[in-house]
Amino acid sequence: xxxxxxxxxxxxxxxxxxxxxxxxxxxxxxxxxxxxxxxxxxxxxxxxxxxxxxxxxxxxxxxxxxxxxxxxxxxxxxxxxxxxxxxxxxxxxxxxxxxxxxxxxxxxxxxxxxxxxxxxxxxxxxxxxxxxxxxxxxxxxxxxxxxxxxxxxxxxxxxxxxxxxxxxxxxxxxxxxxxxxxxxxxxxxxxxxxxxxxxxxxxxxxxxxxxxxxxxxxxxxxxxxxxxxxxxxxxxxxxxxxxxxxx
Amino acid sequence: xxxxxxxxxxxxxxxxxxxxxxxxxxxxxxxxxxxxxxxxxxxxxxxxxxxxxxxxxxxxxxxxxxxxxxxxxxxxxxxxxxxxxxxxxxxxxxxxxxxxxxxxxxxxxxxxxxxxxxxxxxxxxxxxxxxxxxxxxxxxxxxxxxxxxxxxx
Numbered sequence: 001x002x003x004x005x006x007x008x009x010x011x012x013x014x015x016x017x018x019x020x021x022x023x024x025x026x027x028x029x030x031x032x033x034x035x036x037x038x039x040x041x042x043x044x045x046x047x048x049x050x051x052x053x054x055x056x057x058x059x060x061x062x063x064x065x066x067x068x069x070x071x072x073x074x075x076x077x078x079x080x081x082x083x084x085x086x087x088x089x090x091x092x093x094x095x096x097x098x099x100x101x102x103x104x105x106x107x108x109x110x111x112x113x114x115x116x117x118x119x120x121x122x123x124x125x126x127x128x129x130x131x132x133x134x135x136x137x138x139x140x141x142x143x144x145x146x147x148x149x150x151x152x153x154x155x156x157x158x159x160x161x162x163x164x165x166x167x168x169x170x171x172x173x174x175x176x177x178x179x180x181x182x183x184x185x186x187x188x189x190x191x192x193x194x195x196x197x198x199x200x201x202x203x204x205x206x207x208x209x210x211x212x213x214x215x216x217x218x219x220x221x222x223x224x225x226x227x228x229x230x231x232x233x234x235x236x237x238x239x240x241x242x243x244x245x246x247x
Numbered sequence: 248x249x250x251x252x253x254x255x256x257x258x259x260x261x262x263x264x265x266x267x268x269x270x271x272x273x274x275x276x277x278x279x280x281x282x283x284x285x286x287x288x289x290x291x292x293x294x295x296x297x298x299x300x301x302x303x304x305x306x307x308x309x310x311x312x313x314x315x316x317x318x319x320x321x322x323x324x325x326x327x328x329x330x331x332x333x334x335x336x337x338x339x340x341x342x343x344x345x346x347x348x349x350x351x352x353x354x355x356x357x358x359x360x361x362x363x364x365x366x367x368x369x370x371x372x373x374x375x376x377x378x379x380x381x382x383x384x385x386x387x388x389x390x391x392x393x394x395x396x397x398x399x400x
Contacts (some may be wrong), residue, residue, distance in 0.1 A: 010381075013384055018399075057348070
């Protein structure tokens, strides 16, 4: 983002960035940056809080007319309001099969889990008026069948003729995670990213299959699948689950 | 929190050691007051409309987001899994403040919004973004855009 600001400004367009990683701004020195002390992935700070978002936005836009260049880095003075979160963890009220007991028939278990969660996904979509599921263009149970087939003897081909299997796998995994995270959001109460991730990766069959899939991807001769396994399937916060499996 | 000292040690190390370029020039463009500016949002969140091509590993191109896009029409194919997506799932404005910018335009606090906004995918070598970023500047100027708000994840 800093690089784009630099290039656009060189071409004659004024830029201001809302930045989350201060050390990168300090090195790249784009023209104008508002550093915000928020969680990675939340540059505007608080979802569904127009007032808070306006505050951040105006602090950034005001830099467009500020003196102090050619490098202006300002720290946003407010943090996000504290939200009461149960840090002891969160138990999803939806009864799910324990993933630790599943060693075969992955397709049938993941599809069953997805079907049981579908009403909660529908509720979340209706409540929010939107969904972030759908980047793959395939429905959730077909995605479950697709990813689980890679743990068996007959991996399915790409479900999209315009995408290599590795790219299709990436989008399938993104959509599965979006579906499950939106299901979790339909439950009452607030919870942190880590609690949601611990639920998905530790307590769902889909999470178990994606963890196993990482190992399959790492062993693959397909470069995209290998890159998926190396970098873009399991978040670093959950890699310990693979280490504990191998011990 | 993105205060780097609050992140787990391995996250801190990766962010601190990430190779970012240094630039020799210090461009600084001045312009009119905010209420006379035409503004585009350019994000590196890997957003695109549902019918557009998803981003893939190493992608350095951008996607066009119409200014009148409905929030349900945007999805994300960013390759990184190491940032929060639940805020975006709850409210697109958490990463792409389109509704907030529309409000500012309606209130006359900025002159107008661009015909299109744009998204790159940030997990790419910054130098690889240069050709498309420079081409984008030409397109923005043709749309009379004088200012850009950049958001990343």
